[in-house]
Amino acid sequence: MLSQQSRYALKALIHLASRNPEKPHPTAEIASACNVPRKFLEAILLDxxxxxxxxxxxxxLGGYSLARSPQSITFGDVIRVTDGPLALLHCASKKFYRRCLDCPDEQACQLRAIMIEARDKLSAVLDNRSLADAMNGGAGGILDDQTAPLET
Known part of the structure; x- marks a missing residue:
């Protein structure tokens, strides 16, 4: 599940991208516009x-601005910073790989194979959706606090 930290980070970055992305925006402005607690936002912006x-x-006249273009910052980039690897298991992660201590044969592990498939599909979406897509309505409302809960 997407953490509140990731949601706030994405909301703040989309806010910066939708304004003059090169101009610094004060933390208080971003927090107010995104309805995010200021102290929590300060920690997120530091990360x-x-x-x-x-x-x-x-x-x-200081504040925060985007370091890269909105087209080059993907949802996957942001989520990896705030939540860590997209993979559900370390042994299935490309960027944060770590062997499972209880697995005798990683190559034969069916759990790992399925988790790699899940990681690849999630990555295919998140690494191909940028802040620019979200600004153009491509985020599908996932950042909106009023979004109806999904049925599970």
Whole structure:
């Protein structure tokens, strides 16, 4: 499930992308516009800065701006920063691979094979949807707090 941290990060980045992306926007403005708690947003923006997705500018006219174009920042990029790997198991992750300690034969493990397939399908969507897509209505309302819950 997408964490609240990821939702807030995506909302903040889409806000920056939909304004003048090169101009610094104060944290308070972003928090207010996105209905996100300011202190929580500050921590999220710091993580995004360390990951190279935003720049920060100090001073009276300072704030945060996108470090890359909205077309080049994908949902997958953001979620990996805020939530970690897309894969459900470390042994199925491309970027955060770690062998499972309880698995005697990784190559024969059916659980791993299915989790790799799931990772690939999720990655195919998230790594091909950008902030620019979301600005153009391509996010399908997933960031909207009013979205109806999915039936499971």
């Amino acid at each position: 995004l800065k360390v990951a190279g997705l935003v720049h920060s500018t100090r001073g009276k």
